Amino acid sequence: MPLRLHDTATREVRDFVPLRPGHAGIYLCGLTVQSAPHVGHVRSGVCFDVLRRWLEVRGHEVTFIRNVTDIDDKILAKGEEQGLAWWALTAVTKRQLDEAYALLNVAPPTYEPAATAHVPEMLELIGELIDRGHAYPAADGSGDVYFDVASWPAYGELTRQRVDDMEAAEDADPRGKRDPRDFALWKGAKDSEPRTASWPSPWGRGRPGWHIECSAMAGKYLGDAFDIHGGGVDLRFPHHENEQAQSRAAGQDFASYWMHNAWITTSGEKMSKSLGNSLLVPNVLERVRGVELRYYLVASHYRSHVEFSFEALDEAAAAYRRVEGFLERAGGTPAGDLPDALPDAFAIAMDDDLGTPAAVAVLHDTVRAGNSALAAGGDAAAEATAVRAMLGVLGVDPDDPAWGGRSDDRLTGVVDALVAGLLEERARARADKDWARADDIRDRLKAAGVEITDTPDGPTWST
């Protein structure tokens, strides 16, 4: 059963055939580091982290590149607004982003190139496009360089749009463009902009356009042809269309597969800063743990719209705790990840364009089977191992050190001793049939966040 992935370019789910057997190269458009990340931003990171994990299970060595856009109009504007140097703003925002990814157990990419560190590569690519007749410096002396859309007949193929049908942007400033649809490869510096935000080029000082960054960096780290290019759906046009046009016009094959994750909306609308701070990752994590948020994201398909709600988030957290509860009851499992322990149905679901919802259903089926075995007095080691293997693929294994593990062993020891004392007291009360006293102890522990579970082998507790 081959792994099949949905390719936006062909609009179908097709077999994944890597350019080099046993290897997969992925380029994911990262974020523009101009503001703190919200839940929607990290969904992309989580979706492609799951893809990466699954490719690895399937025996591929994965080279995963995720860029950082650290120079653009908004960054300059925001920096000025906040009285910060633009590069100071991006440094702070980048740290927030790293933290958000870490809180959701999104593995760091193989390499994370920053746009500002790759200006020479971009200039080289722009020069190549000019030489080939697909780009031109603006005639108005602005120092801008544009891609010549009319010179590339395939333009529009990724999103299947005809150039003539496209609505020209109303606010498009034609400046030195030959056609309003031509887009900037290089933007000449303006006097109002800080000098640190421009670099020398054959066309005068300036800075790169957005699209050229990704073409240059993907080419540098993955080569002229690579397997998968990913990002959010909104990037299909113009960003990805433009990237593909540039790279192919420069003679590169570029991506074999295009994968796009869907949105998270709130109140039916796209998440944005105007909706307030409530959905920033650190704020959401005041309500649920990182692993629970990640479970919520992974439980729906990456190409499906998710309407974010705290109610749904709470439900997901409850479902996840059920799984955790099973693992605790089942006792320990052998260490290490065990792809061999993955149920077939789980693998089939994942092979079908990362069918995480069906995969999660298998997870729950296995948990129920394990719980049944335990309820019947048997052992559930096989189920527990399978569950942990599945959770590992989804990046939500509770024992993954990424979640921080036991916060403080000494403290845990202290609490354990205190709770043990109270449980002994309760056991005496129960033996005396002093139910009021027994229940009082249980209620007080519960109020403190300690849940008591009576088992045939005596009570256990968890937080």
Place this chain on the structure above:
RNA sequence: GGUGGGUUGGCCGAGAGGCGAGGCAACGGACUGCAAAUCCGUGUACACGGGUUCAAAUCCCGUACCCACCUCCA
């Protein structure tokens, strides 16, 4: 105007011609001193109107509503 996606039970969320994914919640039963946890059981859901078919949530036609992109937004 062009392009793409959607509308599934109280809620979330899969599926894509026949066999009721899974979760959360609810109700009944088992277990328990009572609970909790767990197990067992309980649902004739697929926007609307037509059509095709032995069979439609799934295909076709039409309608309504929603969303995204065509602006340097994951």
